[in-house]
Amino acid sequence: MELANIEKLVEKYLNAETSLQEETTLKNYFTGGNVAPHLQEYEYMFNYFATIKDEKFTKTIQLEPKKSKKRNFKWLSVAA
Amino acid sequence: MNQSDFLKVVLPFKDKVFRLAKRLLVSTEEAEDATQELYFKLWRSKEKIADYKNVEAFAMTMTKNYCYDRLKSKQASNLTLVHSNYKEKETSLDKKVEYQDSVNQVHQLIETLPENQKIIIQLRDIEQYDFDEICKMVDMKPTAVRVALSRARKTIREELIKKHNYGVS
Numbered sequence: 001m002e003l004a005n006i007e008k009l010v011e012k013y014l015n016a017e018t019s020l021q022e023e024t025t026l027k028n029y030f031t032g033g034n035v036a037p038h039l040q041e042y043e044y045m046f047n048y049f050a051t052i053k054d055e056k057f058t059k060t061i062q063l064e065p066k067k068s069k070k071r072n073f074k075w076l077s078v079a080a
Numbered sequence: 081m082n083q084s085d086f087l088k089v090v091l092p093f094k095d096k097v098f099r100l101a102k103r104l105l106v107s108t109e110e111a112e113d114a115t116q117e118l119y120f121k122l123w124r125s126k127e128k129i130a131d132y133k134n135v136e137a138f139a140m141t142m143t144k145n146y147c148y149d150r151l152k153s154k155q156a157s158n159l160t161l162v163h164s165n166y167k168e169k170e171t172s173l174d175k176k177v178e179y180q181d182s183v184n185q186v187h188q189l190i191e192t193l194p195e196n197q198k199i200i201i202q203l204r205d206i207e208q209y210d211f212d213e214i215c216k217m218v219d220m221k222p223t224a225v226r227v228a229l230s231r232a233r234k235t236i237r238e239e240l241i242k243k244h245n246y247g248v249s
Contacts, residue, residue: 014237016230020208041240044179045233048186049205057098057115061091063083063123 003036010042081130089129090122093136096207097143103202104147106191114150118143140217144199185243189236196220197232204229 006029012018013026029035030046081089097118102111122129122139132138190201199218203209209217214225 014230014233016226016233020210023205023208041237041244044182044240045186045205045236048183051183052099052187053206055095055099055102057094057112059112059116061094061119062116063086063119065120 006036006039010039081126086123086126086129089135090119090139093139094119096136097139099206100140100143100199100202101147103190103198104144104195105150110150114143114146118146121146134213134216137213137216140203141219144217148195182240182244185240186236189239190232193232193235194228197228197235200225200229201232201236205233 006026009018009022009026013023018026026042027046027050030039030043031050035043094115098111098115101114101118102108105111105114118139121142129135129138190198193201196218200214203214203217204211211222211225215222218225220228
């Protein structure tokens with residue numbers, strides 16, 4: 001991707017006028033490791049966005065709250 | 081809707097729910113609790129869910145509302161700030177620390193944004209939702225979403241430049 005083109009897209013990006021597709025172009029450029037020095041701040045931004053998206057929910061999802069625990073809670077609050 | 085149908089619909093977006101909750105609640109533990117709570121709620125409304133066209137957008141809206149409620153009830157109390165560690169990317173060793181620092185700065189800068197901007201940055205720049213979906217999730221008009229997003233992006237960029245020019249690292 002030509003630098004002039006990236007510069008244009010970056011302007012649009014700041015004004016929130018880029019499409020998702022254009023944002024993917026930017027993401028590919030800025031996470032590609034060969035970024036023009038005057039655009040370095042975007043490299044940090046896009047790398048952050050990409051990194052944080054890797055974070056996963058690692059616990060097992062329950063569909064019902066554990067009942068016994070809740071009952072104890074109620075009882076305790078009465079006792080207190 | 082039986083359990084396995086339900087899970088097929090709702091599990092694919094669990095990480096997005098978790099990341100949104102973490103963006104708003106900051107701590108991993110709080111975000112995990114919020115995610116779990118959201119799935120209790122979804123399961124309780126499983127009959128309604130069968131009729132929804134976009135369960136994911138509905139779930140993200142619920143997550144946002146739930147987190148806002150949590151924040152309100154937590155205000156002035158013991159909400160802890162926990163910064164997560166990011167996976168290291170492979171770059172040349174000498175540049176690595178400085179680079180990682182700057183990437184982490186983005187995280188902290190987003191934390192200082194107004195709630196609306198924070199959530200919109202999360203939904204757009206991290207989760208890559210289209211504008212129609214974001215408007216529904218945050219219950220805002222398209223122009224307002226774009227204005228907030230534009231402000232957020234400009235603020236992050238300007239702050240990064242400032243930090244760099246002053247040589248703070």
